[in-house]
Each structure stands twice: as C-alpha cells, then as structure tokens.
Amino acid sequence: MDPVNDQTAAPPVSTPAAMPPERPIAMPPQPLKTWSRGDERSRIRPEAWKTPWGSRAVVFTVSVLATGFGAREMYGVVEVGGVTVLEWALLALFLVNFAWIALAFASGIIGFFALIGRPALSRPELPEKLTTQTALVMPIYNEQPSRVFGAVQAAYDDVKRLGxxxxxxxxxLSDTTDPDVWIAEERAFLELRETLGPDARVYYRHRAKNHRRKAGNIEDFVSRWGGAYDHLLIFDADSLMTGHAVIALAAAMEADPDAGIIQTLPLVINRNTLFARVQQFASRVYGPVIAAGIAVWYGRDGNYWGHNAIIRTVAFAEGAGLPDLPGKPPFGGLILSHDFVEAALIRRKGWAVYMLPQIEGSYEESPPSLIDVSQRDRRWCQGNLQHSALLGTAGLHPLSRHHFLNGIFSYLASPFWMFMLLCGIALALQSKFIRPEYFTDEFSLFPAWPRFDAERALALFGITMAILIAPKIFGLIVHLLHGPSRRAGGGTIRIVISAILEIILSSLFAPIMMLVQSGSVFQILAGGATGWNPQRRDDGSIPFADIVRRHRWHTVLGVVALGAGAAIAPSLVAWMSPTIAGLLLAIPLSWLSGHLGSGLALKRLGLMLIPEETNIPEIATAARENGRRLAAAGVDEGDALATVHADEKFFAAHERMLAIAPARKKGVIEADRVMAAAKLSEAETLDDAKAWLTTKEKTIVLQDRALLGLLARLPITPAPTAL
Incomplete structure (x- = not known):
C-alpha cells in the first residue's frame, strides 16, 4: 500500500479506543472566486479520457428540437387573435417547463439505446487481488442503532467471505445528538465487536459537536484518519452494498488512476407502504434507463449523490474542502447539498467523476410516506437553491454548472408549473368575465379578442404527456425484455398493470408535491432556513390529525380550483382534472401513502413487485437478521444515564471511547456544564439526575469524565433516614 500521507509519529492522545491510530491529511477549504489552470492536476492516462461528444450532441439536438416544436405549437395555441401579456407569460412558463422535460426525454433516449438488449444490472468480474486500502464510511445521525450496525456487519461479512x-x-461516524441513541450506538458497537471477534476492522467514533453536519463529519474523519486509506466508500444510514459491489468499486478505482469519484445506482429495496412501493418500483424499472442515459452523456464530467459511491481520498482532501458561503442562511453559511459541490470541485481539480450504473448490489431505502418525503425535500430544496450562489465559482466545468442548474430547477419547476396553471385560469377568467376590447386605439382590421386554438391545445397536451412519460416507457421496455427481471417481477401483465398504476398514483401525488415544494421555495426565498432532523426509516403511519393539518389548505385549493373551473368552463375542469383530483384527494392520498396494509396488499397481488423481492438479495437478509439480533440484545432500548450507571464494564468502555476533551480557557464559563454539575451535586439519587438534567445536559455529562464520576457516585435509591 502507498498511503496518502505516510506519517509514523505516535498517534495523538485524543484518539478514542474504538478508533485506529490517527493518520492525518490536510483538507484545506477550496477557493471559490479564484482558480487557474495551473491548479489542475495532470492526467495520468490522458488517452483514456474520452469526452462523449456524440451522445451530448444527440441530447442537445433532441432537447432543442423538442423545445422548439413545443414553443411553436404553444404559440399557435395562444396567437389566435393576437397574443396578450398573460398569453406571453403562459408561453414563457410553458417553454421553461417543456425544456426541462425535453432534456429528460433526450437523456432517456440515450439510456434506452445503451441498455436495449442487455441486462440493466450485472456483476462485474472480481479482481484476483487488490493493492489499495479502502475505508467504508457510514455517517449516522440519531438513527436506530440495530439497523445501521446490522447493515455494516452484513457488508463487512460479505467482503470477508469473498476474501x-x-x-x-x-x-x-456518529453525529448523534440524542444521548439515549448515542449510548445505544456504543452498546451496538460493543456487541458487534464481540460478535465479529477482536481482529474485526470495524470502528466507531462519536463527535462531541456535529460541526458542519454530515460534510463536517466526513471532513473530520478524512483530516484525522484519511491518510491511511487510498479510497473512501461512502454509505448513507439506509445504504446497503454487497461485498461484490464494494470490491468491484475498489477495483474500478485501482484500474483508473484519474478517477476521483465513481457513483453507483442505488436501488430502493425493503419498502412496504404504498408510497414507498411506488418509489421502489419506479427506481427499479425506470431508474436504470435514466441512470444509463446520464452516465453515457455526462461521461467523466458527472455528479455525485452523497452515498453508495467510492472517492479517491487524495482527490477529496486536496480538492473538496468546503468553505462557508458569505452571508446568512438560507443562501449563506454552511453548504447543505455538499455532494454536488464536492463533485464539482473534484472535477475542477482534474479528477474524473462518473457513474457505473450497471453494478449490481447497491441499495438504499426511501421515505415511507408523502409527508416524510416532503420533510426531506425541504432540506434538499434549501441546499439546491443555495447552489445559485455557486454558479459563478471560478474554474468549474460547464457540466458542473449544469448539475447545479439541474438541481435548482428540480425545485423551481414546481412554482413554475403552479404559475402556468394560474396563468391558464386567469386567461379563462378574462375570456369569460371581462368584456373584450374589440377595437383598440391602434389601427387594426380585426378585433383583439383573446382566444385559444382548443384542438391544437389538446394535441399539445397529449404530446407533452407523451414526452413526460416516455422515459418510463423506455425503462419498462428494457425491464420486460430482460427475462429474469420480467419473471421475477411477476410477468408482463402484472408489470404493465403496475406501471399504469404507478403513473396514475404519481400523477395524483404530483400536484400535492407541487404545492409543498412551491411553499418551500417561497419560504426559502423569504429568508427561512431549515433545520436538520433525522429521517424516518421504518414503515409506519402518521396520525390522521397531522395529515389533515398538513394538507387542509391543499384540499381547499382543490375545491376553489374546481369551483372556479366549473364557473368558467367545463373544458377548463377537464384540462385541470389531474391537478384538481390530486388536491381534492390530498388528505386521503397522504394517509394512503403511508398505509402499510395497502402496500402489502399490492405485494400479495404481485403488483409493484421488483425482482429483489422475489429473489431477495442475501445481503438484505443478512442485514435484517443482524439487526434483529442486535435489537433482541436490547441495544436500542434504555435510558443513557441508567445504562452507564448500571454497568461498570460498560461505564469503563464508554470512558475509553471518549476523546480527550480540549482544555477549557480560564475564565470561560460553559453554562450548560455548570448547570449539569450543579444538578448532579444536588441530586440524591439517579432518578433525581434523570429528572433534572435536560437532553443537552445529559449529553454533556456523558462527554465529561469528571461529571461521569459524579454520576457514578449517585445511589439508585435514597439512603435510609436515621431514626
């Protein structure tokens, strides 16, 4: 092995016992305003660096022609009798939205021809040996320990099985802020270490402060331990990868010395609620074609989605250090959607960033309900809109700027769509209730009368829907042509029915998400920043009262749209029927989205079935069984203070896993620590401490060896009173 930064000095005293000795490597923040070609590395194998100009030309040409055709047809719809200001606005909004779906359509064509006649997923040959070291890194934040530790064990065991x-x-790498979950993580880690044996190369680190969130978590690891590893393979808390996929990624990195990031296509598995099964089916059937398309025409100028990808450590350390943006959140401060930015900066440094979507064995999970996905989208929305401040970053590759714009528009599309619908309603109101100005002050042989070409509008609507759905059809065809996938998915008839059902449900969910995302965009533009809450991973329902509270205004808007449309023209109601139906049914749809029974009923009927449910991957079974074993051992349960207090062996292990705290400056008083110490000093029993300490104070106690000593001396029950 040729480590990135060979340092033989003794490890720092702050190294926790649950981690190996530190091997630091510098990770400086990267400049955004300045860059020169001299800062770009030289390519080791320039002959292997091929830009896919042909496929890019196809994507560009198809997108431009389709958008031009749509613009011409839409102009033909509104130009009857002259074009008014509102009609120009409608035309402009339509053009922006149509260009967006035209690009996806063009990319889908590329993906379709890349996969037609071949399996969407495959297992590459494993190398005879590897010469590099890779760290499998899973950042975690207030997750259920049995689940994440069970998944890590499954991946580790599978890699070990393959030799x-x-x-x-x-x-x-824990950034957990809940003290009960933190102690549960330590219990799960010790249980895992005992199961795997003393030689297992599995480690755990908890940060006292989750500075800079996930990006800071990984940066802390890289800067302190990254020098010992050639590569980082980044997992998310819901990620799962087979040993075959892990080894194949490491081999791909070894084979390409110019590769900085290699991204896989993580397929959604293990989902059972209705909404999650819709997402799971779409991911498995349509995802490979979409991923193949962007992999082909992005080439080595691709993007990164934050997990299930391997990264060259030196590329990440030298090129991806993130500065804070000037100003305050939501557009300034910490960079939220850091993965896009890291990919852009690594590409700027001269490293390749690309995707290998056909590697089998890369999995993830998805939110269980419409409300859960909207909560996650709020954070993603802020992060993506924040990229507007990074579009002018010096030295970026044009496609990196495209990735930023693509992410920005993925959320701006919702308010644009909403404004387009409002323009259509306003025009209908104008033609219905406002007396037309037949003859203006300007000389004209004909009256100015706002009219539409209804027949052309209907045809354009059909064309728009066809272009929107086409990538799904491409994916469906590829899926059906692959015999093993077709049979494991329930056969042709069930798969086609499932695809139709997915399109219907997605169309009904779409207007709800349009309003949710539009609201997020408006809040962010008004200066509202978001928090950072853990995601729900388990299938489960949401209280109906919460559903009503979240969707009541969506339903009201649906009623208003229906009433206004009926008062204006029945044809307007027909044109807006998918949107109106989705909004009117927002509350029952949202309830149904997280309903476990509905999803399982479809599964029993063989609908929304994916091959990984018929032939369950061994890694998924292993992860589930590992998680059940850890849960049965009680690692997810218990109060943190009581757990540390009750078990002397665990108390000692917890102390060993704590890093040495930095010396406090004299005269600087930490109010929370002082309060925690005062409460512990006055407590007569453990129950007093549990009742008096706040969550933050409990965390401080568990981080401080002196305060732990005070905790340990507390009795469980009061001392008997002398008579």
Missing part, C-alpha cells in the same frame, strides 16, 4: 477483508476497514 478481501484485509483491504477494507468499516467506520461508523
């Missing part, structure tokens, strides 16, 4: 364990170390 490559010496080349991979597993790291669980």
């Amino acid at each position: 490559f364990a010496d080349h991979f170390d597993c790291f669980l």
Whole structure:
C-alpha cells in the first residue's frame, strides 16, 4: 500500500479506543472566486479520457428540437387573435417547463439505446487481488442503532467471505445528538465487536459537536484518519452494498488512476407502504434507463449523490474542502447539498467523476410516506437553491454548472408549473368575465379578442404527456425484455398493470408535491432556513390529525380550483382534472401513502413487485437478521444515564471511547456544564439526575469524565433516614 500521507509519529492522545491510530491529511477549504489552470492536476492516462461528444450532441439536438416544436405549437395555441401579456407569460412558463422535460426525454433516449438488449444490472468480474486500502464510511445521525450496525456487519461479512477483508476497514461516524441513541450506538458497537471477534476492522467514533453536519463529519474523519486509506466508500444510514459491489468499486478505482469519484445506482429495496412501493418500483424499472442515459452523456464530467459511491481520498482532501458561503442562511453559511459541490470541485481539480450504473448490489431505502418525503425535500430544496450562489465559482466545468442548474430547477419547476396553471385560469377568467376590447386605439382590421386554438391545445397536451412519460416507457421496455427481471417481477401483465398504476398514483401525488415544494421555495426565498432532523426509516403511519393539518389548505385549493373551473368552463375542469383530483384527494392520498396494509396488499397481488423481492438479495437478509439480533440484545432500548450507571464494564468502555476533551480557557464559563454539575451535586439519587438534567445536559455529562464520576457516585435509591 502507498498511503496518502505516510506519517509514523505516535498517534495523538485524543484518539478514542474504538478508533485506529490517527493518520492525518490536510483538507484545506477550496477557493471559490479564484482558480487557474495551473491548479489542475495532470492526467495520468490522458488517452483514456474520452469526452462523449456524440451522445451530448444527440441530447442537445433532441432537447432543442423538442423545445422548439413545443414553443411553436404553444404559440399557435395562444396567437389566435393576437397574443396578450398573460398569453406571453403562459408561453414563457410553458417553454421553461417543456425544456426541462425535453432534456429528460433526450437523456432517456440515450439510456434506452445503451441498455436495449442487455441486462440493466450485472456483476462485474472480481479482481484476483487488490493493492489499495479502502475505508467504508457510514455517517449516522440519531438513527436506530440495530439497523445501521446490522447493515455494516452484513457488508463487512460479505467482503470477508469473498476474501478481501484485509483491504477494507468499516467506520461508523456518529453525529448523534440524542444521548439515549448515542449510548445505544456504543452498546451496538460493543456487541458487534464481540460478535465479529477482536481482529474485526470495524470502528466507531462519536463527535462531541456535529460541526458542519454530515460534510463536517466526513471532513473530520478524512483530516484525522484519511491518510491511511487510498479510497473512501461512502454509505448513507439506509445504504446497503454487497461485498461484490464494494470490491468491484475498489477495483474500478485501482484500474483508473484519474478517477476521483465513481457513483453507483442505488436501488430502493425493503419498502412496504404504498408510497414507498411506488418509489421502489419506479427506481427499479425506470431508474436504470435514466441512470444509463446520464452516465453515457455526462461521461467523466458527472455528479455525485452523497452515498453508495467510492472517492479517491487524495482527490477529496486536496480538492473538496468546503468553505462557508458569505452571508446568512438560507443562501449563506454552511453548504447543505455538499455532494454536488464536492463533485464539482473534484472535477475542477482534474479528477474524473462518473457513474457505473450497471453494478449490481447497491441499495438504499426511501421515505415511507408523502409527508416524510416532503420533510426531506425541504432540506434538499434549501441546499439546491443555495447552489445559485455557486454558479459563478471560478474554474468549474460547464457540466458542473449544469448539475447545479439541474438541481435548482428540480425545485423551481414546481412554482413554475403552479404559475402556468394560474396563468391558464386567469386567461379563462378574462375570456369569460371581462368584456373584450374589440377595437383598440391602434389601427387594426380585426378585433383583439383573446382566444385559444382548443384542438391544437389538446394535441399539445397529449404530446407533452407523451414526452413526460416516455422515459418510463423506455425503462419498462428494457425491464420486460430482460427475462429474469420480467419473471421475477411477476410477468408482463402484472408489470404493465403496475406501471399504469404507478403513473396514475404519481400523477395524483404530483400536484400535492407541487404545492409543498412551491411553499418551500417561497419560504426559502423569504429568508427561512431549515433545520436538520433525522429521517424516518421504518414503515409506519402518521396520525390522521397531522395529515389533515398538513394538507387542509391543499384540499381547499382543490375545491376553489374546481369551483372556479366549473364557473368558467367545463373544458377548463377537464384540462385541470389531474391537478384538481390530486388536491381534492390530498388528505386521503397522504394517509394512503403511508398505509402499510395497502402496500402489502399490492405485494400479495404481485403488483409493484421488483425482482429483489422475489429473489431477495442475501445481503438484505443478512442485514435484517443482524439487526434483529442486535435489537433482541436490547441495544436500542434504555435510558443513557441508567445504562452507564448500571454497568461498570460498560461505564469503563464508554470512558475509553471518549476523546480527550480540549482544555477549557480560564475564565470561560460553559453554562450548560455548570448547570449539569450543579444538578448532579444536588441530586440524591439517579432518578433525581434523570429528572433534572435536560437532553443537552445529559449529553454533556456523558462527554465529561469528571461529571461521569459524579454520576457514578449517585445511589439508585435514597439512603435510609436515621431514626
């Protein structure tokens, strides 16, 4: 092995016992305003660096022609009798939205021809040996420990089974802020270590402060331990990867010395609610074609989605250090959607960023309900809109700027769509209730009368829907042509029915998400920043009262739209029927989205079935069984203070896993620590401490060896009173 930064000095005293000795590597923040070609590295194999100009020309040409055709047809719809200001606005909004779906259509064509006649997923041949070291890194934040530790164990065991364990170390990097979950993580880690044996290369680190969130978590690991590893393979808390996929990614990195990031296509599995099964089916059937398309025409100028990808450590350390943006949130401060930015900066440094979507064995999970996905989208929305401040970053590749714009528009599309609908309603109101100005002050042989070409409008609507759905049809065809996938998915008839059902449900969910995302955009533009809450991973319902509260205004808007449309023209109601139906049914649809029974009923009927449910991957079974074993051992349960207090062996292990705290400056008083110490000093029993300490104070106690000593001396029950 040729480590990135060979340092033989003794490890710092702050290294926790649950981690290997530190091997630091510098990770400086990257400049955004200045850049020169001299800062770009030289390519080791320039002959292997091929830009896919042909496929890019196809995507560009198809997108431009389709958009031009749509613009011409829409102009033909509104130009009857002259074009008014509102009609120009409608035309402009339509053009922006149509260009968006035209690009996806063009990319889908590329993906379709890339996959037609071949399996969407495959297992590449494994190398005879590896020569590099890779860290499997899973950042975690207030997650259920049995689930994440069970998944890590499954990946580690699978790599070991294939004979490559010496080349991979597993790291669980905790930013957990809930003290009960933190202590549960430590219990799960110790249980896992005991199961795997003393030689297992599985490690755990908890940060006292989750500075800079996930990006800071990974940056802390890289800057302190990254020098020992050639690559980082980044997992998310719901990620799962087979040993075959892990080894194949490491081999791909070794084979390409110019690669900075190689991204896989993580397929959604293990989902059972209705909404999650819709997403799971779409991911498995349509996802490969979409991913293949962007992989082909992005080439080595691709993007990164934050997990299930391998990164060259030196590329990440030297090129992806993130500065804070000037100003205050939501557009300034910490960069939220850091993965896009890291990919852009690594590409700027001269490293390739690309996707290998056909590697089998890369999985993830998805939110269980419409409300859960909207909560996650709020954070993503702020992060993507924040990229508007990064569009002018010096030295970026044009496609990196495209990735930023693509992410920005993925959320701006919702308010644009909403404004387009409002323009249509306003025009209908104008023609219905406002007396037309037949003859203006300007000389004209004909009256100015706002009219539409209804027949042309209907044809354009059909064309727009066809272009929108086409990538799904491409994916469906590829899926059906692959015999094993077709049979494992329930056969042709069930798969086609499932695709039709997915399109219907997605069309009904779409207007609800349009309003949710539009609201997020408006809040962010008004200066509202978002928090950072853990995601729900389990299938489960949401209280009906919460659903009503979240969707009542969506339903009201649906009623208003229906009433206004009926008063104006029945044809307007027909044109807006998918939107009106989705809004009117927002509350029952949202309830149904998280309903476990509905999803399982479809599964029993063989609908929304994916091959990974018929032939369950061994890694998924192993992860589930590992999680159940850890849960049965009680690692997810219990109060943190009581757990540490009750078990002397665990108390000692917890202390060993704590890093040495930095010396406090004299005269600087930490109010929370002082309060925690005062409460512990006055407490007569453990129950007093549990009742008096706040969540933050509990965390401080568990981080401080002196305060832990005070906790340990507390009795469980009061001392008997002398008579």
